[in-house]
Amino acid sequence: xxxxxxxxxxxxxxxxxxxxxxxxxxAQGLAITIKHFFAKKVTVPYPEVKRYLGPVFRGHHILKRxxxxxxxxxxxxxxxxxxxxxxxxxxxxxRKKGEENLYREEKYAAVYExxxxxxxxCGLCEEACPKQAVYLRHxxxxxxxxxxxxxxxxxxxxxxxxxxxxxxxxxxxQATPTEPSxxxxxx
Ligand code: SF4
Ligand code: SF4
Numbered sequence: 001x002x003x004x005x006x007x008x009x010x011x012x013x014x015x016x017x018x019x020x021x022x023x024x025x026x027a028q029g030l031a032i033t034i035k036h037f038f039a040k041k042v043t044v045p046y047p048e049v050k051r052y053l054g055p056v057f058r059g060h061h062i063l064k065r066x067x068x069x070x071x072x073x074x075x076x077x078x079x080x081x082x083x084x085x086x087x088x089x090x091x092x093x094x095r096k097k098g099e100e101n102l103y104r105e106e107k108y109a110a111v112y113e114x115x116x117x118x119x120x121x122c123g124l125c126e127e128a129c130p131k132q133a134v135y136l137r138h139x140x141x142x143x144x145x146x147x148x149x150x151x152x153x154x155x156x157x158x159x160x161x162x163x164x165x166x167x168x169x170x171x172x173x174q175a176t177p178t179e180p181s182x183x184x185x186x187x
Pocket of ligand 1: 079082083084085086087088114118119120121122123124125126136
């Protein structure tokens with residue numbers, strides 16, 4: 001009984017001179033190599049090119065601004081409570097007069113930190129947030145880090161960057177620092 005259809009009958013045929021010099025085998029090997037030059041590449045030159053990982057991928061967190069460029073987070077703490085890894089810490093502060101263009105609610109997170117060594121990218125913080133403030137991006141990885149200090153992501157790395165759209169809707173933002181120096185819980 002034949003176990004596979006790939007079996008070959010052994011023949012005692014004498015090899016030609018070319019076969020003895022492996023020329024057909026070398027030509028076959030070269031043909032396969034050349035064919036791969038023109039085949040669709042299966043690798044991407046990361047980090048210059050980032051592969052799309054699909055809508056369910058959860059990467060770098062972002063603290064969103066609203067359509068006027070104000071921070072959405074109201075420091076309610078629900079994301080920290082929902083976080084199974086206890087990775088989120090924050091310090092709430094009260095919005096002062098004149099800061100209405102910076103913070104959407106009367107209370108905001110003066111400090112908001114995520115410990116990326118603890119985070120398991122489950123997305124529960126995103127689901128718990130009642131203000132649509134925290135999201136895990138589909139298109140950005142958390143970069144590698146080599147120092148323990150780098151694993152604590154503060155507002156400087158989390159808050160969505162102020163873009164032209166916000167500045168246009170909110171002319172006062174021109175007078176305020178678009179990338180303020182945020183406080184940290186730990187140094
Ligand atoms: S993704 Fe999960 S583990 Fe990471 S901060 Fe959010 S809730 Fe915590
Ligand atoms: S990100 Fe959302 S859930 Fe977390 S403190 Fe801010 S408003 Fe509350």
